[in-house]
Amino acid sequence: MKKGLVISCLLATVALLSFKTNKIQFAIPKGWPKPVYDFGKNPLSLNKVELGRMLFYDPVLSRDSTTSCASCHSPFNAFTHVDHDLSHGINDRIGKRNSPALMNLAWSSSFMWDGSINHLDVQSLAPITNPLEMDESLPNVIRKLQSNTRYPNLFYKAYGDSVITGQHLLQALSQFMLTLVSKNAKYDSVMRKQAAFTEQESKGYALYKQHCASCHTEPLFTNYSFENNGLYVDNTLNDSGRMAITKLPIDSLKFKVPTLRNLKYSYPYMHDGRFKHLGQVLNHYAMGIQRTPTLATQLQKGVFMNNEEKFYLISFLATLNDKTFVSNTAYGFPKKYFEQSEGL
Numbered sequence: 001m002k003k004g005l006v007i008s009c010l011l012a013t014v015a016l017l018s019f020k021t022n023k024i025q026f027a028i029p030k031g032w033p034k035p036v037y038d039f040g041k042n043p044l045s046l047n048k049v050e051l052g053r054m055l056f057y058d059p060v061l062s063r064d065s066t067t068s069c070a071s072c073h074s075p076f077n078a079f080t081h082v083d084h085d086l087s088h089g090i091n092d093r094i095g096k097r098n099s100p101a102l103m104n105l106a107w108s109s110s111f112m113w114d115g116s117i118n119h120l121d122v123q124s125l126a127p128i129t130n131p132l133e134m135d136e137s138l139p140n141v142i143r144k145l146q147s148n149t150r151y152p153n154l155f156y157k158a159y160g161d162s163v164i165t166g167q168h169l170l171q172a173l174s175q176f177m178l179t180l181v182s183k184n185a186k187y188d189s190v191m192r193k194q195a196a197f198t199e200q201e202s203k204g205y206a207l208y209k210q211h212c213a214s215c216h217t218e219p220l221f222t223n224y225s226f227e228n229n230g231l232y233v234d235n236t237l238n239d240s241g242r243m244a245i246t247k248l249p250i251d252s253l254k255f256k257v258p259t260l261r262n263l264k265y266s267y268p269y270m271h272d273g274r275f276k277h278l279g280q281v282l283n284h285y286a287m288g289i290q291r292t293p294t295l296a297t298q299l300q301k302g303v304f305m306n307n308e309e310k311f312y313l314i315s316f317l318a319t320l321n322d323k324t325f326v327s328n329t330a331y332g333f334p335k336k337y338f339e340q341s342e343g344l
Contacts, residue, residue: 022046026106029183031191032219035106037120037178042171044178047158052176054154054334055169060144062090062134069127069173072099075331078262079103079180085273089133096132096237098273100258101266103182103325108224113255113271114242115226124173138166145169180331182261186319191219197319203309204316211285211303211313212260215296221260221320227296228253230289234272241271252294264321278317282310 023045028035055061059068072087073079079102081087087095097113111117117126127133128141145151145164152162159168189195197205208216217223226242233239233253242251255271269275275284285303289295305313325331 024049026178027181029181029188029219032183033107036109037106042121042174044175045158047154048172048175049179050176050334051154051158052172052174053331055173056176057333060148061128061136061141063136063140064090066090067134069124070333072127072133073102075328075333076265076326077101078182078265078326079331080266082265082267085268087133089130090135093132093135095130096239097271098268100256101262102177103180103259103261104220105180106178107220110224110256114245115256116245120174120177121167121171124170138169142166142169180325182322182325184324185261185322188219188322190319198315200312200315201319202316204312204314205319207305207309207313208316211305214298215257216260222257225257226251226254227257228292228294229255229270229285230291230295230299231270231272231274231284232288232290234274237272239272250294253292254294260317261320262322262325263317265326278314279310282313 023043026035026039026044056069056073059065059071061068067090072081074081080099085098087097087099089095100113105111105120108120109118111120111123112126117123125138128136128138142164145155151164155164155168155172156162158172161168186195186197186201190197215223215225215227228241231253240252242254242256243249245251258269263269263278267276269278269281275281282303282305285299286305287302289299289302291300
């Protein structure tokens, strides 16, 4: 056998071995429910996660290569943005809704504010093809990646095949997003009996359980349902929420219940980013609710708190901020890959 062929065979064997042995286990925090995501159909691996991370930060996914997933989902802001209320796409096109924060996605069975996507493995296709966001087509993204000097090798390391497919592209993005688990806030330390709430936080915790827990359920602080929380309709956006997907009047003005985790980093709040401060959110529930036929049952009587109680509740919500999550370098921009890549 010729020397060059021997070397090629050895390299192929090493790559295949790497492909088979770099699987990682998804760690479920103690006391948390079982994830709904089926890892059996898309097992996590180091190479796939790193590939997904690189794709997440690469603007090549957009038509003009100016906008990446991270453009609207910054790691420093719990993977959303804080510089405007509605998301912005290529050519500064303004979207219809505020970009949702990305965390603990393995426990969600639907995505987007209206639940229009029912599986994480296809979720990324929506922003890629949305004309107000990335305005690109999947076949063209694949063409660009295939012609890139680095991506075919990265896909080979991840999937054992250098021919890039739409399925592998979307699953790699899922792999990275599945690792975005926020589980180390002060609240989590208290639940692990490694810390204790202050008096104000304890009082706020009691208020949370009284007024918020039915929709923002522990430990994920959302029940992933869709509710009408009494917001007045923006006459410019005219957003009917989930009803636009189901066509059912019962879903009018219902939006996905967001998590209360990392609120310090993920303002502005609500599906259209209308509130910049938590005080405004609490004032809405106290005296700003619009009563419509689909209003959430829990809000029929309003949520009344005096200023002291609002202070306590906000103190508790601060215990849900996870500094380690927003500063985790494993989630950040993969500088080393982009420095070594050509044409990115």
